[in-house]
Amino acid sequence: MGPSEKLLRNIVLIGLAASIAAGCDDEQFKTAEGAAVSGEGCDAVEQVISGNCASCHSGAGAAGGLDLATDWYTAVIDGGYVVPGDSAGSVLFQRMSSTTSPMPPAGNIAAENQAIVSDWIDAGAEACSTAADGATDGGADGGVNTDGASLYSSGCAGCHGADGDSGYAPNLTEEVPGKDLEDIVEVVMFGEGGMPAVYTDDAQAAAVAQYVLDTFGG
Numbered sequence: 001m002g003p004s005e006k007l008l009r010n011i012v013l014i015g016l017a018a019s020i021a022a023g024c025d026d027e028q029f030k031t032a033e034g035a036a037v038s039g040e041g042c043d044a045v046e047q048v049i050s051g052n053c054a055s056c057h058s059g060a061g062a063a064g065g066l067d068l069a070t071d072w073y074t075a076v077i078d079g080g081y082v083v084p085g086d087s088a089g090s091v092l093f094q095r096m097s098s099t100t101s102p103m104p105p106a107g108n109i110a111a112e113n114q115a116i117v118s119d120w121i122d123a124g125a126e127a128c129s130t131a132a133d134g135a136t137d138g139g140a141d142g143g144v145n146t147d148g149a150s151l152y153s154s155g156c157a158g159c160h161g162a163d164g165d166s167g168y169a170p171n172l173t174e175e176v177p178g179k180d181l182e183d184i185v186e187v188v189m190f191g192e193g194g195m196p197a198v199y200t201d202d203a204q205a206a207a208v209a210q211y212v213l214d215t216f217g218g
Contacts, residue, residue, distance in 0.1 A: 042128035061196035069155035087118035148211025184209035
């Protein structure tokens with residue numbers, strides 16, 4: 001890596017750190033090591049991202065302008081946050097392993113999760129072989145994922161927990177009953193309180209809102 005590349009990388013790293021510090025509240029992260037993940041390769045990395053990163057990096061208000069909830073792979077590859085074959089030179093892994101400016105801000109995620117990401121990058125950072133369960137991959141909607149379950153997993157479970165009540169965010173099994181679909185769509189698209197907008201696409205917002213209503217509304 002030449003001097004100019006190193007300088008550019010450092011500028012990106014510093015800018016991202018400042019943006020995340022401004023856009024994320026350390027109090028959100030009650031467990032610094034984050035969500036436990038097992039496995040290897042892109043699918044395991046996707047779980048690391050959704051469980052530890054997407055709570056701040058999602059939707060129109062994503063910290064640092066880095067949306068990891070909609071299409072995390074394209075975001076990190078096209079954005080230059082991952083250098084295939086070089087985890088040490090990849091901003092994504094640098095932030096996860098940093099002792100002075102970690103991501104998430106409260107502290108480093110578990111070493112096992114860091115290893116999943118570094119091993120994937122060093123092996124070439126290949127894309128996931130298949131879309132998430134039921135996710136739309138091309139077709140009439142132009143490739144937008146409109147599967148409510150996978151959207152919830154990517155953009156919501158990191159805060160609310162997979163079961164709606166095991167995260168640091170409000171318990172959905174208590175918050176959702178009594179609300180209608182339009183109420184939930186509005187929160188998903190525009191945020192509420194300390195929650196940022198998550199999905200601003202109409203179809204995605206409706207899909208995840210319907211999933212939330214069906215799963216936690218009764």
